Amino acid sequence: MKDVKKIIYTALAVCLVLCGCKNKDDVNSLFKEVVVNRNMALTDAPHSPACTIDIQVKYLDEKSKRAERINNTIEQRIFNLQQLSMQQAVDAFVKQYADSYRENMMPLYRDDQHDTERQGWYEYQYKLGTTVTPGLNDAIVYRVELMTYEGGAHPNHQTMVMNFDADSGQLLNLNDIFVTGYEQPLCDMLLSELMSKTNSKNMDELHDKGYLMTMDLYVPDNYILGTKEVTFHYNPYEIAPYATGDTELTISYGQLKAIMKKQ
Secondary structure, X not given: OHHHHHHHHHHHHHHHHHHHHHHHHHHHHHEEEEEEEEEEEOXXXXXXXXXXXXXXXXXXXXXXXXXXXXXXXXXXXXXXXOOOOHHHHHHHHHHHHHHHHHHXXXXXXXXXXXXXXHHHHHOEEEEEEEEEEEOHHHOEEEEEEEEEEEOXXXXXXXXXEEEEOOOOOOEOOHHHHEOOOOHHHHHHHHHHHHHHHHOOOOHHHHXXXXXXXXXXXXXXXXXXXXXXXXXXXXXXXXXXXHHHOOEEEEEEHHHHHHHEOOO
């Protein structure tokens, strides 16, 4: 009988562990996505420049207060809209972007339409994708990757991260994670990590590599609240030139323990 009970308890324990892992790993399954692919020519003429829009945006698919909070925050942060369904928000944004493209570019294109070297100036692209992963204390980490090209020398890339409390759906800010006065200690950690990441011994070497040429290092609002560490994300131009690309600085919770609120 003892052996039977032991087997049952073991099976229950394994089941609980597997269920817990499944819930964490399947946070993405709680979300559905709106997908839009549009290609809108600037004119009716053959070989007209066009605006290409590719959007894949995830939203929490449930009737709850937390879903309302999460989805409204996503809509507001990405599209500057709120209180709409995600499909309505995407459709409204696509129309607004396309209308703006035609309104602003058409007068200029009339003067340039016979200049083949300038055709590329009018080829617009807007590509947005989103991912969802589990974070600290089952937080929902929502990451947005945006690429836009609007006739400049190169495309622009931007990453935006939102961390949501899994129970309430509230957006987690740095003040929710860290104690009062965290800024300077955290900046010191980030600077140390940047030095290590770039193999720099001092500020002069950092400057030589293009970092912090016109600003001091700061704690960005863009951060990934991971399960084992926090990754702070700087987009191009924020602390280094475009050619350097994105900069991510990762600090473990062990290092951050002294300035973190008790979870």
